[in-house]
Amino acid sequence: MRRRLTRVVLATAIVAVTAAVGQGGASAVVPAPVDVGLVPPADRQxxxxxxxxxxxxxxxxGxxxxxxxxxxxxxxxxxxxxGAGQLVAVIDTGVSPHPRLPGLxxxxxxxxxxxxxxxCDAHGTLVAGLIGASQVPGSGFSGGAPDSRILSIRQSSKAYNTAGQADEVDNAGNAVGGYGNVVxxxxxxxRAADQGATVINISEVACKTAAEGIGSGDRYVGAAVKYAVTVHNAVVVAAAGNFGSGDCKIQNPPVDPLRPGADLSDSxxxxxxxxxxxxxxxTVGSVDANGSASDFSLAGPWVDVAAPGTxxxxxHPTTGDxxxxxxxxxxxxxxxxxxxxxxxxxxxxxxxxxxxxxxxSAQQVMARIEATAHAPAEGWNPSVGHGIIDPLAAVTADVPLDDVTVDQSNSVAIDALPAAAPPDHRPRNVAVAATGTLGALLVLGVLASFPLRRRFRSATDRH
Structure with missing residues (x-):
């Protein structure tokens, strides 16, 4: 079942901060209590x-x-x-129309x-293709669930910025920033949950250092994911984040071999x-071609599983290629x-x-995917979670789940089977008769020997 941290939360804070430890002033962090009814403000810039x-x-x-x-x-x-019948929401930079996304x-x-x-960023189109691109003759590429449909919600873009606001620039003078935030x-x-998505993919991450705190706007994200899962029964899948990219500047530490049972939220x-x-x-981490955690994959006590990320x-975002x-x-x-x-x-x-x-249910699906992943030697770690996913095992394995009655039988009427031919007992009867005859002859032979024995003994006594 899912590995869950024991949460000690403060109702008035987004994160609980202890004395700074480890690299970058690491501190114990947990999300604030989630209020499913907390709705983000409707107006936006x-x-x-x-x-x-x-x-x-x-x-x-090819x-x-x-x-x-x-x-x-x-x-x-x-x-x-x-994947037929599944509507997968891609919350990203938008998804361009493509011949291989007919249900977009x-x-x-x-x-x-x-x-x-x-x-405008190609990102969302790439994500959507890996999920639901259809098969075509002669092509070895397709999405993992080619019969699913994609619901695209454009939530962010690096090509845009807030109107009237100057672009940020990096040390090289290049424009950075973009539009989109936790709200x-x-x-x-x-919106994805309300529109009937059964799966919600979020390949976007908001990162902050533990010392900074994620910000009060993140409480809307917590409320939204709980709303999607508990009210609309949608499974929410999110990227773990890329270490060294954007605000994900500090890598979270691995398990300390000297303290294997320590709560990683403390560091x-x-x-x-x-x-x-x-x-x-x-939450999904990345592995390379060798199955090892990718150098860029942000670790954390919340990482659940991993999949290839290189x-x-x-x-292609603008052609059919x-x-x-x-x-x-x-x-x-x-x-x-x-x-x-x-x-x-x-x-x-x-x-x-x-x-x-x-x-x-959504959470039972999550538990099933975790239970069938190829676990690391220690069973779980903050880089790959419960391990690399196994789609076939996730679909076919016998995974016990509490409070679930799985009835997959599909009864259909069939013709009655023909009556079985009566058994042929002749070999058995012959064997039984032969055995009986031999037994009778043996008994008669023993009985016939008795007079001979008496005569032989009498003759011996006379000598």
């Missing part, structure tokens, strides 16, 4: 486009299955389920005044949201990698499980 939309390298399609999909072996699951649905635009099917994220999560350096709402979120191929590389703001090539792209593999697996077991 206007945003405007500041930078050119991202492009990507066009990769020729019959080879990309390494990550091959390692997870989604194809072995498709004879059982392909517009969930709305929280950045500009367009639709959720506008993607718009919370709004998007609630957290970076808080990641919505990942840290562990009771309501399936060497990935997905849908594929891509494995995007271009940064300065034209630099950036490979498709990160916990952002490990999360959609888990969302695809959730869609497969929900299609196969529609009677399971």
């Amino acid at each position: 206007k945003a405007e486009l500041r930078r050119n939309c991202k492009d990507a390298v066009r990769v020729p399609d 019959p080879d299955v990309p390494a990550a999909q091959r390692d997870l072996d989604f194809q072995s699951v498709w004879p059982i389920t392909r 649905m517009d969930g709305g635009d929280l950045v500009g005044t367009q639709t959720g099917t506008v993607d 718009t994220m919370a709004t998007a999560i609630r 957290v350096g970076t808080i990641a949201s919505p990942a840290w709402y562990d009771d309501y979120v399936l 060497g990935l191929t997905s849908l 594929l891509t494995n590389t995007t271009y940064g703001p300065e034209g630099n090539a950036e490979p498709v990698q990160g916990t952002s792209f490990a999360a959609p593999f888990v969302s695809a697996t959730v869609a497969l499980v929900r299609s196969r077991f529609p009677q399971l």
Whole structure:
């Protein structure tokens, strides 16, 4: 079952802070109590486009299955389920229309005044492809749940900024920043749940150091994920975050071998949201081609499972092709990698499980995926959680779940079986008769020997 930290919370604080320990002033942190009825404010600032939309390298399609999909072996699951009937919300930078996303649905635009099917950053399109890209003849690539549908909600974009606000710049003078925060994220999560999403993928992370605290706006995120899970029975999947990227500057420590039972919340350096709402979120770390935790994957006591996050191929954002590389703001090539792209593999697996077991609750689906993951030697660690997901095991394994009656039988009428031929007892009868005859002869022989014995003894006595 799910590994849950014992939470000691203060009702008046987002985080509980103890004396600074470890790197970067790490301190014990837990989310504040979650109020499911806390709704984010409806009004938001206007945003405007500041930078050119991202492009990507066009990769020729072919019959080879990309390494990550091959390692997870989604194809072995498709004879059982392909995710039909599942609506997967992608809360991201938008999802561009693509021939291999025929069921793409517009969930709305929280950045500009367009639709959720506008993607200036390529990010959301890549995520959606890994979840639900359809199969086509001659192509080895497809999403993990190719019969699922994608609901796109544009919640953030690095190409936009708040209207009237000057762009931030980095040390090299490059414009940074973008639009989207924890309040718009919370709004998007609630919108996805209200629109009927059975799976909600969030490949975006808000990071702050433990010393800073995540900020009061994060309470809306906690309320939104609890609302999605407990009110609408949606499974929320979130990326763990990329260490060294954005505000995720401090790596959280591993398990101390001298204190294996210590509560890791006592040494957290970076808080990641919505990942840290562990009771309501399936948080995903990244592994490399060797199955080891990726160097960039942000660890934490809330990490639940892991999936491949490097060497990935997905849908091109502006053509009908594929891509494995995007271009940064300065034209630099950036490979498709990160916990952002490990999360959609888990969302695809959730869609497969929900299609196969529609009677399971959201939290039972989460527990099932954790229970069937390939666990590390210690059983759980803050980098990969319960281990690398196994889509086939998640769909087929016999996983006991409390308070769940699993009835998968589908009764159908069939013709009566033909009457069985009467058994042939002749060999048995012959064997029994022969045995009886031999037994009778043996008895007669013994009885006939008695007079001879008496005569032989009498003759002996006379001598």
